[in-house]
């Protein structure tokens with residue numbers, strides 16, 4: 001099989017040395033790595049198609065992979081599949097400024113796209129905190145969000161069409177550039193499908209005009225609950241900021257030590273709010289947010305006076321996860337969503353859960369979306385700590401669901417939330433999801449063992465068993 005892959009792609013585009021296999025056995029999650037089969041680096045759609053056909057002929061499964069920054073274990077290879085890396089498919093193929101659309105290859109780094117568009121007066125709106133490294137293909141597969149998705153919507157709202165290589169090697173274009181493409185919205189089914197319906201090889205993304213005016217406010221509080229309540233009150237007042245992010249004191253101090261973003265160290269929480277648009281509207285919104293903040297207990301409100309100050313405030317937020325490396329070598333970043341009005345209540349429960357398991361927890365989250373990101377920091381070398389981390393995680397998920405929330409806001413289900421799927425969906429819901437998947441991939445060869453619990457997915461079990469143990473291990 002490797003000879004066939006090398007003949008199709010060129011020898012240097014197929015690797016099976018021990019270091020490469022080990023590297024591709026993991027993503028950025030805390031979950032145990034899988035076992036990677038050969039890793040392929042196709043350069044275009046035809047090469048992806050060739051890999052998929054070879055895999056099908058040998059009865060092997062496939063895992064697409066972008067930058068491996070996923071936090072739910074989505075790119076972890078189970079059953080020694082062929083890993084298809086998009087690391088050499090990094091071209092921005094076409095930018096149509098008139099119709100505000102760009103066609104890109106899946107390996108394009110999110111921030112590189114925005115940098116490319118900036119001189120034209122545009123940007124790509126979904127801005128995950130990992131945007132310096134994650135890929136548009138990974139964003140599509142996980143329907144990723146980011147701080148500025150509150151006003152603009154997550155990835156799904158910015159993807160018009162996707163060229164996909166299906167598991168039999170055929171090519172389909174899902175969606176289209178027209179306002180209302182004909183037929184079922186299969187593009188919508190593919191966005192968020194976590195690599196299980198096919199491999200995205202070209203993606204048409206919507207461009208967003210850069211706003212004429214921006215104001216960034218930093219509000220400080222003596223209680224995390226006050227910051228959370230401000231978020232609900234702002235939205236209830238009919239103001240929809242571009243972004244609303246909360247950070248508690250522990251993470252604020254870590255960020256200050258790391259980049260010196262200008263956050264107050266003595267506040268129990270800070271709320272970062274950004275409003276965009278025409279300057280007159282921005283000024284009105286900023287004044288209203290300041291008033292709502294003060295009415296909800298803000299002890300200080302500051303508006304960034306310069307572009308540099310604004311950039312620094314955002315740098316602090318976007319490097320928050322790197323900052324915690326000063327405190328402990330490992331972290332588990334959770335991702336659940338609760339109704340905005342329940343934010344303060346669920347946050348309190350999360351702090352109590354961490355205390356009960358004797359764990360250090362910090363909260364930094366996309367508050368406007370009700371998207372919680374409890375961050376547990378720990379040293380994986382401590383005996384039994386990972387068991388406590390996972391047990392606390394299960395309780396956080398249960399508390400979020402009990403509050404009327406959902407399993408994931410943006411990181412996806414992968415292997416992380418798979419065990420909780422039947423707490424959220426009934427058997428019929430899961431069967432319907434499985435049927436949709438098999439319509440794309442009847443033998444479940446695309447990223448098997450993820451998302452859908454195995455009791456609802458017999459073909460998955462077949463795909464995972466297809467490779468005798470020990471071949472790649």
Ligand SMILES: Cc1cc2nc3c(=O)[nH]c(=O)nc-3n(C[C@H](O)[C@H](O)[C@H](O)COP(=O)(O)OP(=O)(O)OC[C@H]3O[C@@H](n4cnc5c(N)ncnc54)[C@H](O)[C@@H]3O)c2cc1C
Pocket residue numbers: 027028063064065066067068069070071073074075086106127128129130133134135136137138139140141142143144145146147194195196198199200201321322410411447
């Ligand atoms: C520090 C940090 C901060 C983060 N912040 C955010 C955030 O703010 N918002 C957010 O949403 N996420 C965030 N994430 C999670 C992660 O960055 C996103 O899920 C991102 O979209 C993953 O992209 P990737 O290129 O790394 O994909 P990978 O991790 O390589 O893969 C993710 C999934 O996509 C599939 N996939 C990849 N490429 C393709 C393709 N071409 N076709 C089909 N399937 C494909 C894979 O099989 C896998 O299931 C963060 C992660 C880190 C480490």
